[in-house]
Amino acid sequence: MIPVTYRSATMADAAALARLRSVIRETTGHGRPATEQDVIREFTAYATPEAFLLAEVDGDLVGWGFAAPNGDGGRSFLGGGVLPEYQGQGIGRHLLGWQLDQFGPTGLPIVSCRSTDQATQALLRRFGLVLERGFLWMTRDVALPTVPATTDLRIAAYAPGDDHALWVAHQEGFGEHFGFHPTPFEEWADRFPRDERFRPDLSYAAWDGDDLVAFALCYVPSVTPEPAKTVVIEQVATRTPWRGRGAAGALLATVIDAARAAGVPELALNVDGENPTGAIRIYEKAGFVESFRRLQFSRPQ
Secondary structure (H helix, E strand, C coil): CCCCEEEECCHHHHHHHHHHHHHHHHHHCCCCCCCHHHHHHHHHHHCCHHHEEEEEECCEEEEEEECCCCCCCCEEECEEEECHHHCCCCHHHHHHHHHHHCCCCCCEEEEEEECCCHHHHHHHHHCCCEEEEEEEEEEEECCCCCCCCCCCCEEEECCHHHHHHHHHHHHHHCCCCCCCCCCCHHHHHHHCCCCCCECHHHCEEEEECCEEEEEEEEECCCCCCCCCCEEEEEEEEECHHHCCCCHHHHHHHHHHHHHHHCCCCEEEEEEECCCCCCHHHHHHHCCCEEEEEEEEEECCC
């Protein structure tokens, strides 16, 4: 076994950790690419550097793990990865063990991997985690014609004054979805409209009179000065009484047209493989196709 050093991250590691995560994404498809600014934001806005454990070989970062249990005992998503050339050396096992230890016996850590990643699935099961759900990552070539969609609701561009109405719609629209955890307004706002990755110019809401009843919020995957090749529709939801009136389809068509006008090549979204509202069918009708599946593991409940 190669000698590996494990230590907590510091602010000085932001650039190196961003490079490591981007390389892991490029070579394995695991996780998301990151910039130094992304990591600094994570260190300061969402967690602290001590929530990241780094693995080094000869002074170079080869693996990382993130764990920050929620203070309210809710579900918390873990992040991490190991460079392909250092896999099979026990590094992933050490990182995952450390991550799970941060939660104690009653915490609710959540880990995901691609459906084709058999090695990671075996590691997760070795630690007693069980498969709880599958999710589809769907993409759409923006250059393809927009599929017409109509609704009797009014579609309008996002405006900063919409935030509270969006929060109300978010709580109701996602209330019955798997894994949903209600959030106070300020916490929700920090994670969504105040996020540096937010693309307000590509985000829209559906209105019935003065009621905001559905929405589609878009984000870039990473904070970078280069134009994004992919924009992610991270939030699409319709409040229960207004389902079946074409809001989601009309919102998607509007976002697609706006993305094309803005020069965005691709749109993407993530959807529960067992979504109870028929979302997958709506996305397929709008021209989205499955790119890959992600499996989500957790402790047995």
